Amino acid sequence: MRQKKKSDLLTEVELEFMTELWDLGEGTVRDVLDKLPEDRNLAYTSAATILRILEQKEFVTSRKDGKRHVFKPTLGKDAYQTRSLKDLSMKLFDDTPASLVARLVNDDALTEEALGQIRALVDRRLKNDSG
Amino acid sequence: MRQKKKSDLLTEVELEFMTELWDLGEGTVRDVLDKLPEDRNLAYTSAATILRILEQKEFVTSRKDGKRHVFKPTLGKDAYQTRSLKDLSMKLFDDTPASLVARLVNDDALTEEALGQIRALVDRRLKNDSG
DNA sequence: GAGTAAATACGAAAACTTTCGTTTCACAAA
DNA sequence: TTTGTGAAACGAAAGTTTTCGTATTTACTC
Numbered sequence: 517m518r519q520k521k522k523s524d525l526l527t528e529v530e531l532e533f534m535t536e537l538w539d540l541g542e543g544t545v546r547d548v549l550d551k552l553p554e555d556r557n558l559a560y561t562s563a564a565t566i567l568r569i570l571e572q573k574e575f576v577t578s579r580k581d582g583k584r585h586v587f588k589p590t591l592g593k594d595a596y597q598t599r600s601l602k603d604l605s606m607k608l609f610d611d612t613p614a615s616l617v618a619r620l621v622n623d624d625a626l627t628e629e630a631l632g633q634i635r636a637l638v639d640r641r642l643k644n645d646s647g
Numbered sequence: 648m649r650q651k652k653k654s655d656l657l658t659e660v661e662l663e664f665m666t667e668l669w670d671l672g673e674g675t676v677r678d679v680l681d682k683l684p685e686d687r688n689l690a691y692t693s694a695a696t697i698l699r700i701l702e703q704k705e706f707v708t709s710r711k712d713g714k715r716h717v718f719k720p721t722l723g724k725d726a727y728q729t730r731s732l733k734d735l736s737m738k739l740f741d742d743t744p745a746s747l748v749a750r751l752v753n754d755d756a757l758t759e760e761a762l763g764q765i766r767a768l769v770d771r772r773l774k775n776d777s778g
Numbered sequence: 779g780a781g782t783a784a785a786t787a788c789g790a791a792a793a794c795t796t797t798c799g800t801t802t803c804a805c806a807a808a
Numbered sequence: 809t810t811t812g813t814g815a816a817a818c819g820a821a822a823g824t825t826t827t828c829g830t831a832t833t834t835a836c837t838c
Contacts, residue, residue, distance in 0.1 A: 565797075
């Protein structure tokens with residue numbers, strides 16, 4: 517029996533909307549629409565449709581507040597970050613996170629400061645694991 | 648004058664094909680098709696279309712070898728990895744690579760070995776920069 | 779040159795994503 | 809209760825990606 521193929525990843529526009537919701541915590545169609553860049557020029561009904569789809573896909577839930585719907589992510593941004601990294605690592609880095617980081621730290625555009633932060637993060641994690 | 652909006656990122660299927668080409672170095676439609684998973688069941692003409700599109704988008708070039716075309720990436724896998732990471736970092740990590748790594752090293756699924764490798768990479772880069 | 783097996787060229791169907799218009803609904807103000 | 813305003817519901821148009829069919833071309837064989 518074949519599954520319907522749910523990629524469990526957000527599309528471009530879905531991610532755009534989730535980003536605003538993660539930032540807001542929760543919000544109405546109007547809230548999200550107002551938060552988009554000036555030049556985005558998306559119709560109200562389009563925004564409503566995106567949120568409806570996100571609800572169908574269970575990335576958000578909604579409750580009613582008076583006559584409007586308030587939408588709220590069911591999936592945290594951090595969880596989605598992890599999911600995206602896993603996907604990228606699988607598709608492009610042989611499922612080897614270290615090689616992903618290798619590519620990142622070999623990027624000349626990366627500042628020394630960022631490198632220092634990264635090392636601190638790794639050290640902290642290694643310390644916690646052993647301690 | 649508005650640009651047509653070329654995202655310079657590969658679509659799902661395009662990436663699937665580029666991955667095989669990166670692995671092969673170069674190859675014909677048949678070569679790539681044969682390299683796909685058993686259960687992929689893609690028509691020959693579909694594969695040919697994807698490669699044609701990749702050529703239009705200038706991700707590959709082709710030369711003729713007898714009656715067939717041999718396709719070859721114009722963009723290295725490492726360059727595309729860098730590009731993808733930059734995109735993900737921008738869209739989901741506030742354009743802060745360190746926070747991307749933070750999410751990665753906080754993933755419980757990451758092995759201690761991988762962590763060690765990551766630290767070694769960072770150390771090497773820091774050492775080279777200062778030396 | 780005619781036959782044929784395999785590849786290319788091209789257009790378009792199918793599937794999915796993004797956008798929007800129209801209708802319906804809910805609430806509030808007169 | 810009617811009317812106006814803004815939201816929701818829904819379907820579908822528009823845009824993009826993925827898949828494939830048909831026609832044509834190419835190189836090889838006889």
